[in-house]
Amino acid sequence: MPELPEVQTIVNGLNEKILNKKIVSLNEVREGTIQNFIDDINPELGIIVSIKRRGKYIIMETSNNYKLIIHLRMTGKLIYERLPEKMYSHVRANLMFEDDTRLIFDDVRAFGKIQIYKKDDEVESLEKLGLEPVSKDFNEKYLKRKFINRKSPIKNLLLNQRIIAGLGNIYANEILYRARISPLKKGNELSLKKLKTIVEKTKEVLEQAIKYNGTTISDYRSVEDKTGEFQNFLKVYRKEYCECGHQIKKIKQAGRSTYYCPVCQK
DNA sequence: ATTGCTTCCTGAGCGC
């Protein structure tokens, strides 16, 4: 499940591999994968002039003033190939380049999407996103403001993309464990000091995870089809015991698994 | 305004 560090790793890889390449075609292999797809513009996308990340979205701008917005959801992969070497079982779309290389969008569960917009179009899903957690503006005062009147558990709030853009289930678990804060604690009950700890641990975990090319639990791969390494540094997600030897508890919050240590996290 | 449930989708893992 690609979260911010995994998407950042993919974007870094794309910048190495496909920046300045000319798109020959974009093919939809499974219907519904590409939104706003217009056959006429297909050959006219042009050259890829920039590749960026916003939250868990990948944004590629082209020389003919289009932008491709890609969300991988849980199992989406973008794999760059010079020659078709492997068979991928769940190809949803193909981006073909002039030099006979291609970017394959493979996605088992088919939740991932590609959207096409004109460069200056407003994109609703991006407009709604909260702050980037690795930005300077993301601090305890921002969280305090956002958490006023929020009775939801902190775990759920960390996953809310309108508040923080890019966190997913694994990192939300890891951040709260490292901050020693219970995932059940209500947002509006957290002091500035606690929020400061959350901010610090968020940055720390994300920066370390980016350094190790993300976390591979099952499906996530880099553009070169390689796994990440941060799974070796997980302290609570899918663990049985915490560092102090206490039994990790597993519960459901908002339909997702929460792992935490009831002793260490208060 | 906020919260919580359902839907999308498929493969892995489990018990029998």
Add this chain to the structure above:
DNA sequence: TGCGCTCAGGAAGCAA
């Protein structure tokens, strides 16, 4: 061996 069940989960859409 194979069947049926549960689980994994990001975000949209809708109901309360």
